[in-house]
Amino acid sequence: MGDETQRGLLNITSEIGKLKAVFLHKPGKELERLTPDYLRQLLFDDIPWLKQMRIEHDEFANVLRERGAQVLYVEDLLAEVLQDKEVRKNFIYDLLKQSKIDSLELHQALYDYMYNRTPEELVEISIAGLQKKDVNLEDREYSLTDYIDADYPLYINPIPNLYFMRDPAAVMGNGISINSMHTDARRREPMLIKYIYENHPLFNKDQSPLWYDYTIPHSLEGGDMLVLSKEVVAIGCSERTSPQAIEILARNLFSGMKELREIIAVRIPPIRAFMHLDTVFTMVDYDKFTIYPGIQDKVEVYRLTRGKNNGITVTPETDLVDTLKKSLRIPSVKLIESGGGDAITAAREQWNDSTNTLAIAPGVVVTYSRNEASNEVLRKNGIEVVEIDGSELVRGRGGPRCMSMPLCREEL
Template sequence: MGDDIDRGLLNVTSEIGKLKAVLLHKPGKELERLTPEYLRQLLFDDIPWLKQMRIEHDEFAEVLRKRGAQVLYVEDLLAEIFENKQVKKNFIHDMLKQCKIDNPELHQIIFDNLNDRTPEELVEAAIGGLQKKEIEVSDREYSLTDYIEAQYPLYINPLPNLYFMRDPAAVMGNGISINSMYTDARRREPMLIKYIYDNHPLFNKDESPLWYDHTIPHSLEGGDMLVLSKEVVAIGCSERTSAQGIEMLARNLFSGMKELKEVVVVRIPPLRAFMHLDTVFTMVDYDKFTIYPGIQDRVEVYSLVRGKSGRINVIPEADLVDTLKRSLGIPSIKLIESGGGDAITAAREQWNDSTNTLAIAPGVVVTYSRNEASNEVLRKNGIEVVEIDGSELVRGRGGPRCMSMPLAREEI
């Protein structure tokens, strides 16, 4: 699955370098476990149509392949590492612990059921969830929890947000941040990536350092991480990414990325509509960014730079554009407003992730075709727009950037 790219040589030093390899997850059974009763708990506003969703996701993957990127799937990498019986056993134990299956008898029953499955079947349960009706329970004493939660249909919750691969982990430079998710619904996702990192040769730990670990209690999510250049990383301080997590990550990046000079922190309003920095602001070319109209006046900007003895100096900044020009060493920055700058159109298309563009080369982005006004204004500003359908994919509130985890980009 990962044989075609250099093993252990992850490399992302920009947002816009030609995409060479990317990690995706194709939506599956986990989306069929969504019910109206649990939508809010699982971070959805609606129930998507899985068949159409998979068609749209295949189109997305094919666009990336045609543009020269190798597409890997997290489910394939997991199945590969589960061929190792000890890795498989360790994973099941850790997953049941994370799912708080604390009753020893029940833990053993579920463990035996999952351990008897093929690697592919285990992956399906790890992502799609495990219903109680799938387990044949022999005579055992029921705990209070069993009685209280008798109506809840699952032992293991599904991971319907996993197709937004950007959030649980992010490659930065030659290393990877395996993130600590803000919501309970997504907290198991980084564990899947950590198992791949620990056990798959794609992630050679001697070559690919770990910048952040998902067991750290301070939340940090990949949608808030933008690698602007070898010297500058931007991180959103948002509803889902904490100031403490940013400082810990910055300290590790400064220690391990010698060329890194600055981490630009952009504090955005903690609203679901502005979930991550990349829902309101993305890089599309050397000096061009797409931005949600009006957000520029609602952010706070800070520069983090190396201090003495491993410390970090925090410098409040007055303006986002001025900070970017100075940090990137360019004379001007072009902000391309989504929705053509019209407040109503921008609000409508921002709900459909018009600013969540995925750059696949300098000045070339993938977007949803439904965001017509935003796509048109990008083209008027010299950006090549590659459109994909997203009528069902967008129901999870994420766009092409959200759905992709770049593993390697060409240097620019």
């Protein structure tokens, strides 16, 4: 890793280049803090079985390693940067701010408690949350908030969606977008990435531009961001990514990525079933994409190019396939319909993230084994499908692409 540390590890110029390094988070205690009362608030439809979930996630990580990718865990890198006392101090203040701990007495008591934890324990609190029963704060003055919220079991909420590492940040070129999350349940996640980006030598922020910051109020999530080539990026305008955020990101990318020629904005219906662009559409080879057939007549396509004075020119397009051919400068594009094109099968398997494939090399993708019809149609179209179990992982509504944040790919 020596050379990469010197020049910065980050380098993503396609969706399909051979995967060299990836960021993951192994599901942990935060999933055990899910209860039926708070499922909707924390964006889950069901309570996963953590033991099996971790087995499935290990299988996923091992598949990536076997195919030549270095697997890095967000919890490990964050613990490393929190060894620094000043970083740890700032991190705790930001964690308390994110958790809306406004009572002066409670703020000081929780600060003192967390500062005396090990870096690993502090990382666990930042992800799994902090239960009231785990902290003895009886010697302090109680605030009005303490009395009003007495029945709520947590001081700091868990962030159980963190294993979907794609969303809080995305590498584009040699820089990174640290995103502004749409829902309260996920707003802490990019803060963790920001601390790693700013303080870990592996990221070398001096060589890796910041394209977007999570403090910007317009929501932007990584599941909507696809780097199709050095010259073309696609961004979904969805339930969780706003047009204002796309324009801000576009200006920064056009300013900092000299080879970038255009950005394709794909508007999809703002509903949970089509949560992000990669929920319904992913790239699997140079000229092949998998798509949920129920979305094809529901998208709007816009092409963004450089305008005058750091402006942006927006051109409405009439057809996704034609736009992809023109933008990628290829003679044809093959859309592979999930579920084999059958409406019922496609809808069932799309709920289990059949279209959320992770390309680990051109024409090689990781998918859930349960999506049998979609995997078969991929194989019939010349795609190598590497299957993993996902019976518990899928309960959070995300697939292999959602669970991974590629840091570096071989250039095509």
